[in-house]
Amino acid sequence: MAIKVHGSPMSTATLRVVAAVHEKELEYEFVTIDMKSGAHKQPPFISLNPFGQVPALEDGDLxxxxxxxxxxxxxxxxxxxxxxxxHKDGKQMAELTVWMEVEAHQFDPVGSKLVWELIIKNLFGMQSDDAVVEENEAKLAKVLDIYESRLSNSKYIAGDSFTLADLHHLPVLQYLMGTKVKNLFDERAHVSAWAKDILGRPSWAKALALQKQP
Incomplete structure (x- = not known):
């Protein structure tokens, strides 16, 4: 039985899962959840996620x-x-876990706020809040300064191989690179090279291709 990924092609969290599936070269079925109609808040989807948020995964009875x-x-x-x-090595895995936590608690909240202000609001005809943008640009710059230092010693954020710590950045990073915030990445040579590298992975191109399907 093929893996089923339930979600929306426009959802950053959904794309994170799809990218992982493609990195693993797994066969899967994508089940589109119509978020505009509120399908994610209704049966049958809430039997998969009681919080009514995408994505959800089915793998056999799991x-x-x-x-x-x-x-x-x-x-x-x-x-x-x-x-x-x-990583299979305990110490390397501990380090990887640290950087996965960094993505979730330092990068993603700030990056997602900027995506909301600079992209999503415009899609809904709303005005972005310049003060909020400026505040979060400053916060992101501090995070990227730490990334620049880290990436001066390793090719990827958790070592010399591509891992979940890198993959988890992809959706928000993709959106940010289409905004003025891209300058914050371009100003930091190691961060810029890292971003270009991971955004260029075939798995990510395949994930983004979902957005082009009718």
Whole structure:
């Protein structure tokens, strides 16, 4: 039975899971959830995620929600397929876990706020709040200064191989690079090279292709 990913092609969390599936070279079925109609808040979807948020995953009789939990499951359960995405060594895995936490608690909240202000609001005909943008640009700059230092010593954020710590950045990073915030990445040579590298992965191109399907 093929893996089923339930979600929206426009959802950053959904794309995070789809990218992981492609890194593992797994067959899967994508089930589109119509968020405009509120399908994510109604049966049958809420049987997969009681919080009414995308994505959700089905793998046989296993049902999971929360994108980062799903990517970890995919990485470990299919460790012998595709890209490793995790480390087997305990110390390396501990370091990887640290940087996954950094993405979730330092990068994503600030990046997602900027995506909301600079992109999503415009889609809904709303005015972005310049003060909020300026505040979060400053916060992101501090995070990227730390990333620049880190990436001066390793090719990827958690070492010299591409892992979940990098993959988890992809959706928000993709949106940010289409805004004026791209300058914050361009100003930092190692961060810029890292962003270009991971955004250029074939798995990410395949994930983004979902947005072009009718």
């Amino acid at each position: 049902k999971l929600f929360e994108s980062r939990a799903i990517t970890k499951y995919i990485a470990y359960n299919y460790e012998n397929k595709g890209t490793s995405l995790v």
